Amino acid sequence: MKKLFFYFFFISKISFGNELPNLGDYSETIIGAHEERVIGREILQQAYQSKSIINDVEIEDYLYKLTNKLVQASNYSGSGLTFFIVNDRSINAFAMLGGVIGVHTGLILSSSSESELASVLSHEIAHITQRHLARLVGKMQKDSFKSYLGIGLALLLARSNPDLARGALTASQALSVQTVLDFTREHEKEADRVGLGILNKAGFDVRGSIDFFKTLQKGNRYSSGAAPSFLRTHPITSERISDIENRLTEYPYKQRLDDPSFHFVKGKIKVFLQEKKSIKKQLESNVKNKTYANELGERYALSYAYLINNDYKGASRELEWIQNTNIQNPMIDQLNIKILLRKGDTNLAYLAMKKALIKYPNYRAFVYELGNYLIKNKPTNEAVKFLESYVKIFHSDPEIYKLLAKSYSLSGKQTLQYESLSQSFYYSYNLQEAIIQMDMAVRARDGNFYEKSRVESRLKQLQKEKEIYEISKENL
Ligand SMILES: [Zn+2]
Structure with missing residues (x-):
């Protein structure tokens, strides 16, 4: 099991000046930085022992790069934020105590641009920089606070692993806790506003936030029709939307090209989330009929789908199409290595790994591959x-x-x-x-x-x- 643990030792402190509202002194809370770290560790320990964390170094590294940009653009000054990816089709992301942020694969999959995805992550980072949860918990009774340890995770695991969630607390408790956890309207507004600032400073299109709300309203076609869980913890009122729309006028229009990794990561998740034969059929038909949002991502996914179905010829054919675009991206090299290894072309794979590591010296997927190869050969x-x-x-x-x-x-x-x-x-x-x-x-x-x-x-x-x-x- 792997993780993303980011220490930001050199975060430049960005002052939001008078813009920072005063929602009360931090000293009002009963929970300090040390306690928060203990809780954060507890949450992560339980999360990592569950089976709901996604275990793919390329998806992790993509999210690492993206969130790193956002955190650098925020006024976060704590000792570290930890992001982890939950394998869950529903559209959701959640900030927890201790600087822990969970991101559902469903959120990544349903975002139609990086700015949309970044808008949600910025909002969550803002909940942490504004210490919303710590303040909320500070107002709770000490007893109910103690049970918080189980709560954050129970909510997280409720979908992916009902048994674990049941062990943590009963459904009725979860419900009342959910009410407490629902952020106040004030907090939501503040997270929207601070989040927009982060988004803009990090170079994303702030209009991504409104686009994301539209995506939410359309619902998630990959989930089973249930209301996106994001809406439960972050109720979107018309007031919030008009508030954001008003703020958008303060920002210049910014056209932003998405990193190809964004489309590849989505492609990979698509393949992960479905049964291998049916996803292959679906992607084949999408490519044939040109029914996709992004051809590059769709062909990447199709190549992966062929690979896991042991159709190496098909996998190579799609890879070739991607290579012919001349786009330079480590995920393309990694796909090539995977295909060579599965085909049994170990010598070619070895050469490809060495070449890839020279091109991208700190790409962890190559380090894992080559490490494994050396151990065996x-x-x-x-x-x-x-x-x-x-x-x-x-x-x-x-x-x-x-x-x-x-x-x-x-x-x-x-x-x-x-x-x-x-x-x-x-x-x-x-x-x-x-x-x-x-x-x-x-x-x-x-x-x-x-x-x-x-x-x-x-x-x-x-x-x-x-x-x-x-x-x-x-x-x-
Ligand atoms: Zn929120």
Whole structure:
């Protein structure tokens, strides 16, 4: 399981000046930054242990790039925002305590432009920069606040995993909590206004926000006709719409070309969400009859659909069409690598991976592919060397740690194997398992003096972190 955890150490603080309304002093809230972090961690821990988080590095990296732009354009000054992608067809995104933002695949899929998608994300980021949830929770009774830990996630998982949600709280509780969680009209207006500022500053078309409302009204053709859940937590009133429309006049018209990755990501999600034979048929007919919003994205999706149906000829044919557009994008190279690997052209795949990594040195999908390839096909020290160099760049990427652990295991290096595995669990928010693995690293007998003292002190550090975390949870 992978994650997106962004630390923004160098965020330039952008002052909104007098525009920032005063909805009350922050000190009115009973919840501080430390408590928020504890809650954020708890939410992520539960989310990552559920099966509802999407596990695709290219979709993650796309969202990372997009949200990074928006956060840089906001006045966010906390220690980090975490975004994760929920595999759910309904149109929704939600901000939670602790700077955690969940994004449904249905939202990405139904956005007809990047500006539309960015408008929703900006709105959610604004809820966080304006500390709306913290203020709301601050007004709640201490007892009901305590149950918040279960709540955010129960709402999130209600659709994707009913069993988990049921365990967290009963439906009636969820309902009353939902009422509390519904943002006040004031908060919604503020998030709209601050969100528009973020959207504009980040270079998107602010009209994307109104377009998105229209998309919502049309409903989501990929969901089963239920009212988009976004509407439940963010009620759209005519007042809100006219408010936004009035504000739009303050901004110049901006035509913006979408990044091809946007169309590719949508294509990938389309294929993920449906049964493989039926999606292939559907995409084939769309391409044949030219019934699509974007040909590039549709052909990319079709190539993927052929690939998962083991039709390599079809997959290559669509890829070729995309390559002939001369558009340069790592997702095209990655599709090529995938096709070569599935076809069994391992040597060609290897060359393609190496070439792709030179072109896009920090594209994680290539690092995973090449890491995997080296583990399977080359002397183990080659894989170790390669992955060690990348773990320095992506020092909180659980997948790279996992691959590194595998390559250490093949070289018979136990201390390092358990240490890497522990790191992999740690960055997947599984502190308990991280401690177990680090304990095994300490017990392994093959480490040198330097490695031994490193894993020993790391184990102490993890145990201390767990202790503080448990105490903080009890004191919430
Ligand atoms: Zn909202």
